[in-house]
Amino acid sequence: MKNRYMPTAISLYMNYFIHGIGVIILAQNMAMLATKWHTNAGGVAVVISSLGIGRIIVLLVSGALSDKFGRKPFVILGIITYMLFFGGILMSSSIAVAYIFGILAGIANSFLDSGTYPALMEMFPNAKGTANVVLKAFISAGQFILPLFVSFLVASKMWFGWSFVVALVVLLISLIFVIFAGKFPAPNEDAKEAEAEEEKEEGPGAKLQEGNLWIDGTLFILYGYISQATFYLVSQWLSQYGASIAHMGDTSSRALISYYSIGSIVCVLLTAVLAKKAVKEIQFLGVYTLLSFASLLLMYLFPTALICSIMSFVVGFSAAGGVMQLGLTVMSTFFPKGKGTITGAFYTAGSIASFTIPLLTGAMSSNLANIILFDVFIALAGFVLAVLITIRYYKLFGKKRQGGANLE
Template sequence: MKNKYMPTAISLYLNYFIHGMGVIILAQNMTSLAQKWGTNVGGVSMVISSLGIGRLIVLLISGYLSDKLGRKPFVILGAVTYILFFVGIVASSSVVIAYICGIIAGMANSFLDSGTYAGLMEMFPTKKGTSNVTLKAFISAGQFLLPLMVSFLVANHLWFGWSFVFCAVFLALNLCFMIPAGKFPPVGTDVEVEENGEEEEVTEQKGNLWFDGTLFILYGYISQTTFYLVSQWVSEYGSQVAHMGSTAAHSLVSYYSLGSIICVLFTAVLSAKAVKEVQFLSVYTLISFVALLLMYLFPTGVICSIMSFVVGFSAAGGVMQLGLTVMADFFPKGKGTVTGIFYTAGSIASFTVPIFTGMMASNLSNVILFDVIVALLGFVVTTLITIRYYKLFGKKAKA
């Protein structure tokens, strides 16, 4: 708490609390939105895919520009465009307008990522992994709360749009602090190191651009796909395949989010005990593979509930943020640019996966099977990353 940038960091985390809601808010309101736009679940799924397009449009350039222009402008721009998304969705009357709003949401996510991840790594240079993983805790908190909010609105026959209004108002209030009072360290400054009166040697790039870069790009795609599929489809899978009731099926997303929150706390404790970020990657992806496989082979209410928690723990508990932190170790120059590259791969997943799953929607078992295969590939890729890490960093990796 002695870090003078802590109030700004808290504001950044609150943005991602709403982002957690934004990621699943369309999927959680599929039926209402389909009726509003005069389409079906497949049409809403296509609108969801537009978020990936929005991320793709600006993520690389915004990451690069955040290294040049600073972090704060992109955080503010991200919050403003997210507000436009929430308001635009409830005001839209067609799939076309909603699709445009979805693109705006994807752009908002990219702007936030470009300013936030790099900014936090500069605010907490000796705790990069923990600061980034904490973002996931706030994302998961939002994903845990939103299904409960939607269920409350449905049970009380209230307008579904109140959940969108809540998100827009919350972000607007947070902006009231960020615009006048938000403070960021100069780009590239190691704040904590300077405050301790110590100097930290700037490490040179050690990773191979083509081999290691390709591994991280693949992992960015795979890690996003693994938890994205579950967050978007687990409620429908529980309802149609496991034959769970509506309330119980919606609760699967909450179990998933609870698992991710607990994983963040667990990872933070181990990180404080000098367990390195890279040591989590292959273990968590293996757990994800096993949990998804069990969910596919034994689609019962009990198994789906337990495995939703386990997948949330292993695939959505900050492992993607840990992957970004490890990539920054391989390529320490230009944290904003690294963030842009890594999350561009994830945004490609956000765009392409809904298209694939839309074609599988007639048999949701195939959606989970697809996720099983992706998680297995993730284990292979993270194992290669771990091997490369220990080869490149040697004794330092074991310290």
């Protein structure tokens, strides 16, 4: 807590609390939005896919530019663009207009990712994994609270748009703070310090060990796609799966997303505790991806209310509890000198998943069981990739690189 960047970090975390809301707000208001836009659930799913397009458009470029111009401008751009999304969706009267604002949401997320993930790794160089995983806790908190708030609005017969208005107010407060009081380190400052330390220990000209761009870069890009696809798919369709396949009521099926979010928050807390004990980020990847596969498989094989409730918690724990953020942190170990660039590349792969998964699942929406089965195979592919990344990590670094630490 003595870290001078802590107030700015808290503001960054609050942005991702709202991002957690933004990821599922269209799905949680699907019925109301479908009526407003004169379409059905499949039409709303198409709008949801537009978020992925927005990320694809700017993420790779904005990541590289944040290495050059710093993190703060991109955080500010992200907040402003997200505000346009929340306000724009409320004003939209058709799929076409909503699609444009959905693209803006993806662009906003790209700007935030390009500025926030590298900034946190630079603010807390001795706790990169923990700092990034805590972001996931705030995302999950937003995803936990929103379904409850939407259920309250529905039960009270209040305007669904209040969920959008609250998000706008929080973002406005964050924007004012970041503009006038936000403090950020110089881009890649920690890597320069680490290389200087390496030269001090090994002699002049010593370089940091790095991964192979083609082999390791390809593995991480594929992992970025798969890890995003695994939790993005289930977060969008879990409530509908519970209602249609497990025959749960409206409130209890919406609560599945809350169980999912609680699981992700518990995972973040556990990961933070284990990181304090010097458990490496790489050691989490295989375990968490295996749990994701197993929990989704059980949910598909035994679609009862009890199993869906329990497995929602487990899949939230394993797939949405920060495993993607841990993957990015491990990638920064392989490629330490361009955190903005690798963040852009890693999350561009994820954004492709955000675009393609809703389109694929929208076409499969007549059979929700097949959607979950599809996610089972995606999670299995994620486990295979995690194993390959782990093998590469120990081949390159052995026991030299240590895991997380406290936020100092």
